[in-house]
Amino acid sequence: MDVLSKIHSGLTFFDGGTGTLLQQQGLRPGELPETWNILHPDKILQVHRAYYRAGSNIVNANTFGANRFKFDGQDGRFSLEQIVSSGVNLALQAKSEFDGDRYVALDVGPLGKMLSPLGELPFDDAVERFAEVIRAGAACSPDLILIETMNDSYETKAAVLAAKENSNLPIFVTVVFDAGGKLMTGANAAAMVAMLEGLRVDAIGMNCSLGPKQMLRLLPELASCTSLPLMVKPNAGLPHVDNGKTVYDVGPDEFGCLMRGMVSGGARIIGGCCGTTPEYISSMVEATRDIEPLPLTQRRRRVVSSYTHAVDFGGDCVLIGERINPTGKKKFREALLRHDIDYILGEGISQLDLGAQVLDVNVGLPELDEPKMMRECVHALQSVVDAPLQIDTSDPAALEQGLRLYNGKAMINSVNGKAEVMDAVFPLAAKYGGLIVCLTLDENGIPGSAAERLEIARRITRRAADYGIAPWDLIFDPLAMAVSSDTGSANVTLESIRLISSELGGVCSLGVSNISFGLPNRDFVTAAFFTLALQNGLRAAIMNPRSFEVMKAYRTYLLLSGHDEGCAEYISFAGNSVMQTTPISATVPAPADVTEGDGLKGAIVRGLKERAAAIAAALLPGSDPMELINCQIIPALDVVGTGFENKTMYLPQLLMSAEAATAAFGVVRTAIPAGDGSAPKVILATVKGDIHDIGKNIVRVLLENYGYQVLDLGRDVPPEKIVEATAHEGVKLVGLSALMTTTVPSMEQTIKQLRGRVPDCRIIVGGAVLTQEYADMIGADAYVKTAMDTVRYADRLFGRG
């Protein structure tokens, strides 16, 4: 029987730890165990045989740590292919000596490097590193691939994609939870299950780090979200030091007993991890042999996930923020065109703060390379927001880029009843997973009746099934149409929601604001329609979280329908809304120790952002904007800047004042004709290899305050990119930052290249490790110790200030 039939038919036993056994035979700390596939094949064979003898059905090949980073075939090191093929072949050799249901797993562990954006390994490179392992392993024909000990959801996704794209073998995945049920990079069980089921793996579970007692506590949550066979491989308890030696606290007998509890709790593939030996496995086999695992249950969960959590569409209506979209938004459109990713991120963060649970991402503009832009935005959003994303595009190439790069199970916006669209989108959804928004329209347009919209929903469901996509991965959008052009349109939409629920068992999402198109005070209509739709069973709304009326409708509906425990959400919402209408002077008591008065200047000196903006707005109608800048804002900045240099004020104050000034500038600028572009340009970058950019960010804020146009190239920037930008923009001042001695050489390299190509440009350097000495050594024009030093240098250079 093949391994998939085996795990579906009953209990399956995995093997236990390898490291402990090899250490007993002389493996030294820091020595790579996989080298023993070639150096001591007999010892590896013995370990495999011992596990098969103990009753393991599946044995892991000794390939856990095999990847190109460790085995590159250079300088006398083994090649990856040597290590992997010898490992799989040894396990296959051991298997051939035993009868019964025996299998070999290609064991795939983490790469040991953090993926971008948290680390520096690009997602595509991670997929390729795993693909090398999979290709080498699959060539030897093991029975399955086990991807295990994963502590990052993104890396897990990379490994699974590599496995799917380079073999047809069954894929089992186990991840490492801490005692609180989370991965090191933050994902909980529901998030991991959503992503991995979306990727269509064959078994899901947990291993390592915890002992069986701790895993038993996590089991119910994991079991309650997955529909797949559940796998559990705990350590032999937790290690502790006893008489100067580190030992695990659970013995073989107790292990067997606890694993019996694991099977009663839903596990059907069981084994051991660190510290477990054949003795543990045979005790486990003995203790569980006579019990039947729980039957597999289809959970039918309608979920999406991010790298931290899942969002379930089975409960209260989910709010999907619609603001990341250039349609009808001039500022957003401009930001997209000038490639201002920070602006887009700001839109994302503010929607979440206002209550959105999912973010729609639409970056389609005819003048842009949409697939490339989608990649960039998904990548950047994932570094600052932890909400699931909805990939919104009609371009299948952009959709694929978004889904591939996304760290979790995304929402897909959208398909409709057109055969051509379904045939483009469903294969991608089947490969990457996703909850698909299905618009009830087709080649003939949008039907006028609810019954016809229901019919299209049925057709979409059938076509999805052809691609192996379950009904619970679909959510229908029965289309809200402008009530101003057809006063019956709201009723048809509401009836469609009811029909799709009662006749098809489906759930619905709506872009609610369409309903009010062409009417004055649109939010009044949108909010009332939203309430009606909620009452009719709406489970998701694509909406504007900034619309007070719509948010009010949502909060009050949940309150009145009994979905707001203790009225807590409503009170928090209503309480904050009242705050907004209180006069500002009543909310900000003036600190006694500041003498700069209550005006704009005082607000900036004290770093009161909202207050500075409010005062600027109040002053603006009767004042000359340039006078506000020159007599209030700039002098305030000088007070703080001088205070900082004299050490009477400190960095946080300096930055708070800078933020307050930025807020005031933002208001005042609206009254000034667009700039003539005469502000001097400065390029800032953290050099290649250096990923810490907090210092550079401080400098940026201050330079902008003092009227410079900063081109911030970010962190880990290659010299070529800095040179290119400097030459292209005709920039006369470049600021480079480095944190550690290890990245100073890369700074030196950058300076050398800049000198060659743009000799008239000045280069200043700063950062924790830099000194005047270093700056001289690497040929910089100046060393700047603080952000204010940078401002002063720039002012001198450009004859300002």
Added chain:
Amino acid sequence: MTEQFTAGNVIIPPSEVLRYLGYGRSHPDAGISGMLKSCIDELQSIASYRACRLLADVSLEEGAVVLAGLRIESAQLRRSLDDCGRAIIFAATAGVQLDRMVERYRLLSPSRAVVLDAVGSAAVEAWCNQLCEQWRAEFDGVGLRLRPRFSPGYGDFPIDVQRGLLALLDAPRHAGISLTDASMMLPSKSVSAVVGLGAQGCTSGSHDCERCNMRDCAFRR
């Protein structure tokens, strides 16, 4: 065998955060104090304190030590491990969520990003101190005293040894700590260190600026 440690809560002294922010002996005003407190609360809500440790055999050589087979040339580390037959190698972190949060505040409020960054530095230091206190009690029972913790990059302890130490610990697996190609630790608020275990303790405190070569360090006490 590498052991793992976690903590639900680590007490972060506000005075340390202020030191990292350059306050020296000055006191912050009410606004900054308020932000400091709320930053500490926010960090505590997302911090994930993890650590891993390995007990290593020590052999002492002229101007160098060998820890679990790894040879380290450092007279100061050699001195710190004097008379020690064994040592603790450990790595500790305040977790990766902090990096995400600082990045988020880069966009929302740079001043808060800076304060949170300093809170993170203080948090991982406090976590290391808490671990060492815990281990001090543990090894007291078998008559061993902990020497001050000593990290790569301090004094003449070469920073590039960090790669070897993290490999011995298998720190990516046991604490989620890895190194970039340029030897930067990820998550950014992480520490690796060596702590000697000897029959005799050491008279100096847990971190002794006097021993460090970095004379112009902004945080020198």
